[in-house]
Amino acid sequence: xxxxxxxxxKSLISILFLSQGMSTGLQFLSIPSSANDLIVFRSxxxxxxxxxxxxxxxxxxFAYGKWFGETENLSFEWKGKFRLNSAGLKVRYVGINDIELxxxxxxxxxxxxxxxxxxxxxxxxSFTKGNINYGLALQMISMQxxxxxxxxxxxxxxxxxxxxxxxxxxxxxxxxxKMNPLKNEKPKLPTRFIGITTYEVNxxxxxxxxxxxxxxxKPIYSIGSNFKIDNLFFGATAIINNxxxxxxxxxGINLGSYSFSYGxxxxxxxxxxxxxxxxxxxxx
Numbered sequence: 001x002x003x004x005x006x007x008x009x010k011s012l013i014s015i016l017f018l019s020q021g022m023s024t025g026l027q028f029l030s031i032p033s034s035a036n037d038l039i040v041f042r043s044x045x046x047x048x049x050x051x052x053x054x055x056x057x058x059x060x061x062f063a064y065g066k067w068f069g070e071t072e073n074l075s076f077e078w079k080g081k082f083r084l085n086s087a088g089l090k091v092r093y094v095g096i097n098d099i100e101l102x103x104x105x106x107x108x109x110x111x112x113x114x115x116x117x118x119x120x121x122x123x124x125x126s127f128t129k130g131n132i133n134y135g136l137a138l139q140m141i142s143m144q145x146x147x148x149x150x151x152x153x154x155x156x157x158x159x160x161x162x163x164x165x166x167x168x169x170x171x172x173x174x175x176x177x178k179m180n181p182l183k184n185e186k187p188k189l190p191t192r193f194i195g196i197t198t199y200e201v202n203x204x205x206x207x208x209x210x211x212x213x214x215x216x217x218k219p220i221y222s223i224g225s226n227f228k229i230d231n232l233f234f235g236a237t238a239i240i241n242n243x244x245x246x247x248x249x250x251x252g253i254n255l256g257s258y259s260f261s262y263g264x265x266x267x268x269x270x271x272x273x274x275x276x277x278x279x280x281x282x283x284x
Contacts, residue, residue, distance in 0.1 A: 028118040029141070029174075029190055030192065033045060033075040034063035035063060036250075038250045038276060040235055041222065042196065042207065047156075047170050049158035050126075051135060052126065060283065061078075061278055063076075064276070064277060066275060067272070070272060072097075075093070085125050087123075087124065090120075090124070091121045098113050098115075116145040118143040120142075121139060124156075135157070138153065140152075141154060143187065151180055155176050157176075158172035165200070167198070169198075170195070171193075171195045172194045173193055174191070190216075192214075195210045203227045206225040207224060209223070210222075219241060245268050246266065246267030247267070248263065248265045249265075257284075258281055260277075260278065260280075263276050
C-alpha cells in the first residue's frame with residue numbers, strides 16, 4: 001500500500017485547514033471556533049484584550065459545527081476570573097475522517113479511508129489599566145495527517161484603547177510560535193496582524209477591520225455591526241480580500257442562565273456552507 005504523502009498533504013490541508021484566504025498551512029487556527037465568533041467580531045478569538053469578565057458570572061460554552069469541506073469544528077470554553085484579571089480556557093478540535101486513501105494504480109474505489117485533525121488548547125488573560133485593555137494568550141497545538149503528526153505552541157498579544165465613550169481602537173498579533181516538523185517540513189503558523197476600529201451606537205456597534213495573514217496573499221478587510229435588543233443579539237460582517245468575498249452572520253438569545261447562538265458564513269468559494277451552534281451556561 002502506498003500513499004503519495006506530498007500530494008495528499010497539499011490537497012488535504014486545503015480542505016482541513018481552510019480559512020478566509022483559501023491558503024495552506026495551519027489555517028484551522030484562523031477558523032472561528034464558535035457561533036459567537038461569527039456574530040460578534042470583537043471577540044477574544046480576534047484579540048485577547050477583548051476578554052472582559054469584570055462583574056460577570058463564570059461561563060461555560062460548548063460549540064459544534066461544520067466548516068468548509070464538511071470539516072467538523074468542536075470547542076469547549078470557560079470564561080471567568082483569575083485573581084483580579086479576566087481569564088479564559090478553550091479546547092478545540094477541527095478534523096475530517098473520510099479522506100480517500102489511494103495507491104499509484106488508478107481505481108474507481110479507494111484502498112481505504114484516513115483522517116486528519118488539528119487540536120489546540122488555549123489559556124487567555126486580560127487586564128485593564130486606565131482606558132487601555134491588554135490581553136495575552138498561550139496555546140498548545142497538535143495536528144495529524146494520516147500517520148504523520150506535529151505539535152507546537154503559539155502566543156497572542158492584544159491591546160484595546162477606549163478613545164472615548166463611543167470610539168475604540170484595537171490591535172492584535174496572533175499565532176506567533178513554532179511547530180515541530182510534519183514529515184519533512186514544519187507546518188506554517190498563520191501569523192495574523194489585525195486592527196479594528198469600533199464605534200458604539202444606541203443598541204450596538206459598528207466596526208471596520210484590517211488584517212494581514214502570513215498565509216494569505218492580500219490584506220483582508222472587514223466591515224459590519226452587531227446589535228442587542230432585549231434578550232436577542234445578532235450581527236453580520238462582510239469579509240473581503242483579493243480572492244474571496246464572504247458574509248459572517250448569526251443570531252442568539254439569552255434565556256436566564258443560558259444562551260443559544262447560531263452562526264454561519266456564506267461566500268463565493270462553492271465548497272460548503274459553514275454553520276456553528278453554541279450553548280452557554282452562566283454559573284451561579
